[in-house]
Amino acid sequence: MCETKLSEKHKFDNENIRGRKIGYIYAGQGSQVPHMGLDFYNSSISAKKFYDSVDKSLDLKRLSFEADEDELVKTENTQVVLIGFQVMLTKLFNENNIVPNAVCGLSIGEYGALYCSGVLNEEDVLKISKFRGTEMSKCSEGINTEMYAIINSSEQYINAVLEIYNSTEKFVQISNINSKEQIVISGDKDVLEKVKLHLKKDGVRYIKLKVSGAFHTAYMDRAAESLEKYFKTIEFSEPKIPVYYNVTGSKEDEGNIKNLMVKQVKSTVRFEDDIKNMIEDGIDLFIEIGFNNIIKKIVRKINSNVQVISISSYEDFKDLVEKFYE
Structure with a gap:
């Protein structure tokens, strides 16, 4: 068991833990x-x-x-x-x-x-x-990449947009599908600028993330x-x-x-x-x-x-x- 005395008041009053999966x-x-x-x-x-x-x-x-x-x-x-x-x-x-x-x-x-x-x-x-x-x-190192979270969109729509602007040398891909409300894209900054304009035109929201690497691409x-x-x-x-x-x-x-x-x-x-x-x-x-x-x-x-x-x-x-x- 824990090595120090447990607090009298805990944060999980509404949670039943034991016996759960x-x-x-x-x-x-x-x-x-x-x-x-x-x-x-x-x-x-x-x-x-x-x-x-x-x-x-x-x-x-x-x-x-x-x-x-x-x-x-x-x-x-x-x-x-x-x-x-x-x-x-x-x-x-x-x-x-x-x-x-x-x-x-x-x-x-x-x-x-x-x-x-x-x-x-x-x-x-x-x-x-x-x-x-x-x-x-x-x-x-040596590449200019960014990551963005796209809000309330679909994998199919995003891939269709990316296909318009991607090339063999410079591209953007879907990094994470976190939920139906948040899909993360990452890749070349220049391509992302074009993608962002397309998203804005379609009324799709996006948020820049504090990660520069094009992870999971x-x-x-x-x-x-x-x-x-x-x-x-x-x-x-x-x-x-x-x-x-x-x-x-x-x-x-x-x-x-x-x-x-x-x-x-x-x-x-x-x-x-x-x-x-x-x-x-x-x-x-x-x-x-x-x-x-x-x-x-x-x-x-x-x-x-x-x-x-x-x-x-x-x-x-x-x-x-x-x-x-x-």
Whole structure:
């Protein structure tokens, strides 16, 4: 159980937790904040032991607790910090015998899901996250790309618009299908300017995102090639808990998880399908492992009736454990 006395008043009075079919959702890039995990480090013996024991070459503790927003937002830093937080919190849940019925993750968060399900061990998932972030950052060098969220549109309409302006050398693709209300596109800035004018003419809203890399598009081909080679040195085990994958939008792993994770970095993230399929398979309570309620907001747009609990602080964690054992 938790190492410190649980609070008398918790945040989840209206949530029944024990006996529910729980799905963990591991957040992706954009959910990072400076000092993430520091309150766990200062409050939990297990969390402190984890951060103190991580390979010093990853610089995880300094990046997590001391890096400012400008340093943390760099892809090569963001991804290892997010996975570090997710591994730490998963370990704490396991210590308290809270285990999900299924897991998924958004982009880099999918590696948190693979750790939780037993596909990857702690050492390997941290090394992969650092390697992946570095390789994705390299792919963004020397090209001028941006990302935009398109509001209340359809995959078919967006692809039709992109086809008008794309060329072999410069293009824009769909990066994420998060919900029926939010589809993310990314790619060449010049092409995006033309696409934005088209969208504006059609009365379609869009919002610029604070991510410059054209993630989950063919601009990440070199990162995919690097991951494919790197994965030859890593053992992937069979999942002990069902994983819903970004590439397929389901728990179908095509018989090769490594191949899926290579494809993932350069392919559309079908997060909406992941959530819909988890709900269809009986998941009725989601636990978001990430900050700023980003996942919670997306999930509620997919299904407004589903319950989502977000865990971003040690107080959140204590409250959930307390409620679980009532």
